Amino acid sequence: MDGTVTPVGAPVLILLGPPGAGKGTQARMLEEKFGMVQLSTGDLLRAAVKAGTEAGRQAKAVMDAGGLVSDDIVIAILRDRLDAPDTLQGVILDGFPRNTPQAEALDLLLAEREQKIDAAISLEVDDAEMVTRISGRYTCAECGEGYHDQFKIPQKPGVCDACGGTDMTRRADDNAETVGSRLQAYHEQTAPLARYYRARGALHCIPAMDGIDDVAARLHAIVTSTRA
Numbered sequence: 001m002d003g004t005v006t007p008v009g010a011p012v013l014i015l016l017g018p019p020g021a022g023k024g025t026q027a028r029m030l031e032e033k034f035g036m037v038q039l040s041t042g043d044l045l046r047a048a049v050k051a052g053t054e055a056g057r058q059a060k061a062v063m064d065a066g067g068l069v070s071d072d073i074v075i076a077i078l079r080d081r082l083d084a085p086d087t088l089q090g091v092i093l094d095g096f097p098r099n100t101p102q103a104e105a106l107d108l109l110l111a112e113r114e115q116k117i118d119a120a121i122s123l124e125v126d127d128a129e130m131v132t133r134i135s136g137r138y139t140c141a142e143c144g145e146g147y148h149d150q151f152k153i154p155q156k157p158g159v160c161d162a163c164g165g166t167d168m169t170r171r172a173d174d175n176a177e178t179v180g181s182r183l184q185a186y187h188e189q190t191a192p193l194a195r196y197y198r199a200r201g202a203l204h205c206i207p208a209m210d211g212i213d214d215v216a217a218r219l220h221a222i223v224t225s226t227r228a
């Protein structure tokens with residue numbers, strides 16, 4: 001970062017959605033369509049540590065000691081990151097904020113920079129349908145081909161269409177109970193954030209169980225409206 005460009009006023013989006021809602025796919029499509037940059041907390045921390053910035057060094061010290069990086073450090077890292085010219089077309093935040101205090105701290109940071117949360121977009125899922133989708137998945141251990149109990153059954157049960165292998169595996173955490181509790185934890189964590197952004201008129205809810213392209217079209221319409 002050479003400090004010659006300080007992006008000001010670039011749009012900031014927050015993408016909310018549980019694992020399996022297609023957040024990653026949609027973020028990549030937004031990056032391609034609008035030139036935005038997705039910033040996930042994990043990537044931000046790793047990059048700052050690697051770059052050896054002051055905030056990055058602080059984060060490293062905390063992580064090396066097995067601690068959780070404080071909101072102040074994350075905000076400092078985000079502040080540095082938003083100075084980079086590649087954020088001029090806007091950013092998509094993923095994984096931050098996670099709670100109301102973080103949302104408030106983020107608002108202060110953005111206000112300093114004449115930026116704001118233009119939209120907090122929640123990808124809304126049907127929990128029962130999500131459990132069916134995720135818990136039905138399994139893969140061929142030999143070639144990695146993916147199958148599903150309901151949506152993609154091999155022509156000959158138990159035999160891989162692609163390689164003829166018969167060793168099918170399921171991820172231990174893809175069972176219905178684990179998926180259900182993961183969704184519940186997500187809703188509990190996200191509800192206060194959704195209220196926070198709804199109160200500020202920034203919350204948009206998109207049904208995320210439709211096809212990827214339908215979800216993308218709705219998302220693109222919201223992003224376009226924030227740029228008008």
Ligand SMILES: [Zn+2]
Nearest residue numbers: 140143160163
């Ligand atoms: Zn196979």
